[in-house]
Amino acid sequence: MHYPGRKLPFEIQIGDVGEPAPAYVSSISQGTIEIRGTSAADLSAADLAFSDRGSRLDLNEELTEKMIQLALAGVAFAYNHREYWSPVSLMCEWQEEGKFNHSFYEIRWHAPDHWLMTTIPAPVAGIRGWKPKAKP
Numbered sequence: 001m002h003y004p005g006r007k008l009p010f011e012i013q014i015g016d017v018g019e020p021a022p023a024y025v026s027s028i029s030q031g032t033i034e035i036r037g038t039s040a041a042d043l044s045a046a047d048l049a050f051s052d053r054g055s056r057l058d059l060n061e062e063l064t065e066k067m068i069q070l071a072l073a074g075v076a077f078a079y080n081h082r083e084y085w086s087p088v089s090l091m092c093e094w095q096e097e098g099k100f101n102h103s104f105y106e107i108r109w110h111a112p113d114h115w116l117m118t119t120i121p122a123p124v125a126g127i128r129g130w131k132p133k134a135k136p
Contacts (some may be wrong), residue, residue, distance in 0.1 A: 005123025
C-alpha cells in the first residue's frame with residue numbers, strides 16, 4: 001500500500017519471536033468481522049456481526065461503525081493482498097474519505113510467529129501530494 005498523505009517514517013512496534021499477536025481484524029466475510037490474537041476472546045461475537053445484504057463493504061455503514069469502534073479500542077487490522085477490501089484497505093479508504101480521522105494499527109508478519117504493528121496516521125492534505133477525496 002502507498003499511504004498518500006501520511007508523513008514518513010511510520011511508528012513501528014515489533015513483537016518478540018513467538019510473542020502472541022495482539023487482537024487484530026484478520027478478515028471480513030459473510031457478515032462477520034473475524035478477530036484473531038491474544039485478546040480476541042474479550043470481544044463479543046454479537047458485536048462482530050454486520051448486515052452485508054446488497055451493500056459493498058466500503059459503503060456499508062454498519063461495518064464502518066464497527067470497524068471504527070475496533071480501531072478506537074486499539075485493535076489492529078491485517079493486510080491481505082488476495083482480498084480487494086482487506087481490513088487495512090477499508091480503514092485507509094475511510095481515512096481518505098474523512099469518515100475516520102484518527103490513526104490505526106496495521107499488523108503484518110515477518111514469519112508465522114513474528115509480527116510487527118505499524119501506526120497508520122490519518123492523511124493530511126499536501127503531504128506526499130495527497131488531496132482529500134471530493135464528497136459526492
